Amino acid sequence: MMTGMKIKLIVKILVLLIIIGGVFYWFRLAPVNVQAYKIVKGTVVNEVMGTGTLEARIRANISPKISGLLVEVLTDQNARIVKGQLLARLDDGDWRQQVEVAKSDLDAAKATVERIGAEIESAQATAVRARANLERNSSLRKNQVVAQKELESAVESNDVAEANIRRAQLARIEAQRTVEKSEASLHFYQERLKDTSLCAPFDGLVVRRNRDPGAVVVPGTSILDVISTDELWISAWVDETAMGLLASGQSARIVFRSASDTMLGGKVARLGSETDRETREFIVDVDVLQLPKKWAVGQRAEVYIETGRRNDILFVPQKFVIWRDGQPGVFIDDAGKAKWQKISMGLRGKENVEVTEGLSSDKIVISALPGTDLPGAGRAIRYDKP
Numbered sequence: 434m435m436t437g438m439k440i441k442l443i444v445k446i447l448v449l450l451i452i453i454g455g456v457f458y459w460f461r462l463a464p465v466n467v468q469a470y471k472i473v474k475g476t477v478v479n480e481v482m483g484t485g486t487l488e489a490r491i492r493a494n495i496s497p498k499i500s501g502l503l504v505e506v507l508t509d510q511n512a513r514i515v516k517g518q519l520l521a522r523l524d525d526g527d528w529r530q531q532v533e534v535a536k537s538d539l540d541a542a543k544a545t546v547e548r549i550g551a552e553i554e555s556a557q558a559t560a561v562r563a564r565a566n567l568e569r570n571s572s573l574r575k576n577q578v579v580a581q582k583e584l585e586s587a588v589e590s591n592d593v594a595e596a597n598i599r600r601a602q603l604a605r606i607e608a609q610r611t612v613e614k615s616e617a618s619l620h621f622y623q624e625r626l627k628d629t630s631l632c633a634p635f636d637g638l639v640v641r642r643n644r645d646p647g648a649v650v651v652p653g654t655s656i657l658d659v660i661s662t663d664e665l666w667i668s669a670w671v672d673e674t675a676m677g678l679l680a681s682g683q684s685a686r687i688v689f690r691s692a693s694d695t696m697l698g699g700k701v702a703r704l705g706s707e708t709d710r711e712t713r714e715f716i717v718d719v720d721v722l723q724l725p726k727k728w729a730v731g732q733r734a735e736v737y738i739e740t741g742r743r744n745d746i747l748f749v750p751q752k753f754v755i756w757r758d759g760q761p762g763v764f765i766d767d768a769g770k771a772k773w774q775k776i777s778m779g780l781r782g783k784e785n786v787e788v789t790e791g792l793s794s795d796k797i798v799i800s801a802l803p804g805t806d807l808p809g810a811g812r813a814i815r816y817d818k819p
Contacts, residue, residue, distance in 0.1 A: 464813040467799040469766065470753055472792050477748045477782045479741035480686075481678055483717055485669030487689075487732050489660035490702075490718075491635065495520055498628045500651045503644055510642045514633040514659060521644075521656050525629040532626055535619035542612040549608050553601040560594035637661040640730055660730060665721050666702055669736045670714040678740040679704055685719045686737040691727065698722040701738060741780050748785040753798045754778070755807070764807065766797040769815075771808045 501523035508520050641658040644650060667687060671679070685699035705716035719736045753763050754776075762775045776791030792798070799814060801807040808814055 464769075464815040465771075465808040466802055466805070467771075467808060467814050467816050468802055469797050469799050469816040469818075470750060472747055472749060472788070472794055472796045472798060474745050474794060475748055475785075476742065476744045477746060477780045477785050477787045478739055479678075479780050480737040480783050481671060481675040481740055482783070483669030483671035483719075483736050483738070485667045485716075485719075485734060485736065487721065487728060487730055487734060488666060488668045488718075489637075489640075489662075489730055490664035490666055491637075491661035492640075493634050493659055494655040495631050495633075495657040495659060496652065496654050497523060497631060497650050497656070498652055499523070499625055500649070501525075501629060503646055503648045503650050503656065505646055506642065506644065506656065508639055508642075508657070510639055512639045514637055514639060516633055516635050518633040519630055520633055520639075520659075521631040523629040523631075523650070525626055528622060528626040528629060531622040532619065535615065535622045539612065539615035539619050542608065542615045546605060546608040546612055549601060549605040553598065553605060556594065556597040556601050560591070560598055562594075564591055564594070631656065633659065635659075635661050636663070665724065665730075667699065667719045667721060667734050667736050669717050669719060669734075670709070670712065671717045671738075673708045673713045673715055675740075676704075676715065679717060679738060684739045686739075687719065687721060687734055688737075689725050689728070689732060689734045691732060692725045695725065697725065699736060737783065743780045743787055746779070747788045747792060747794060748782075749776075749788055749792070749798055751781075751784055751786055753800045754786060763792070763798040764800070764810075765792075766799055766814060766816075769813055771799060771810055771812050771814050773810050 503521065504524050505522040506520070507522070508514060508518075514520065637659050639657055639659050642656075643658065644654065644656045648654075650656065679701065681701050681703060683701045685701060687697045687699045688695070689697070699719045699721055702718045702720045705718075708715045717736070717738070719738065749763060754761050755763060755773075757773070760775055761778055762773055764771045765774045766772075774791055777789045779787035779789045781787070799808075799816065
């Protein structure tokens with residue numbers, strides 16, 4: 434007959450065995466909750482990702498050609514501008530005076546040309562009379578009507594008249610050159626006067642105002658930074674391993690960090706031909722086909738460039754792919770139990786991958802729930818119907 438002490442020991446042993454059996458069942462035999470995905474046909478897009486900044490393809494610094502006092506800045510940051518619009522003005526008082534002086538010099542030079550022209554006409558008239566007098570005295574001398582001295586005087590008068598014509602003609606050439614010099618000088622000062630007005634080189638946007646009235650500026654001093662809004666692109670850094678996949682004209686998706694929930698269209702404009710020697714990345718410029726409501730030059734964005742697309746194919750989300758011994762595979766639902774299945778993959782996208790072998794349509798692939806481990810092969814599983 435058992436004593437009370439033996440009965441208590443047997444009860445404890447039975448309870449311990451039940452606990453051990455429950456633990457064993459829970460960890461080895463009980464169905465594991467998993468997430469499931471039903472294999473269907475669809476589209477897989479392969480994309481190359483790059484990170485960069487919004488830049489203007491055409492931009493300019495509005496700076497003067499000449500030194501001077503800045504007296505007006507007629508626009509401000511974030512203002513729209515049109516080609517030829519007056520943006521800033523330098524003090525033009527000195528240049529206006531120089532233009533007036535140059536005009537006076539030109540008028541004087543032209544008057545000199547006119548005066549010398551009159552002198553040439555007078556010299557030519559004198560030469561005509563001297564020549565006629567010489568011919569008359571030469572004829573009279575042959576007939577011994579006049580003395581030799583009078584003939585010599587007529588010759589001298591003719592020579593002087595001819596010399597006066599040549600001297601006047603040379604003076605006119607000199608005066609004409611003075612006119613040309615005066616015209617060039619006037620043109621120079623007129624151009625410098627125009628340079629005191631700084632105008633927009635193209636339609637666009639003022640992105641920065643760097644100087645205010647009262648500043649003394651010199652050539653190269655930036656007064657305003659302006660950009661053309663007709664051509665904006667993302668200058669993105671892309672890993673050099675993707676170089677062979679990229680080409681101009683490829684479609685792209687753009688995500689601005691200020692609007693991370695919105696995908697905007699883009700197109701590859703050009704590829705860089707130099708790789709950074711430290712990061713091993715190169716520049717890819719992607720045209721922005723649509724801008725967000727609010728944007729700023731220099732803001733960060735990600736681009737996803739489409740390099741391949743396959744339609745109507747079997748695919749599986751990337752997160753369901755498990756690698757074993759260098760081979761890709763998935764866990765599938767095999768009559769309520771987890772089973773490892775080797776697969777062959779084709780085109781790989783950002784989220785999905787093409788399955789070329791190993792799976793058929795309507796198969797269920799499984800993966801661990803967040804915070805849990807993947808069940809082993811042969812383990813019972815349960816999940817919500819996908």
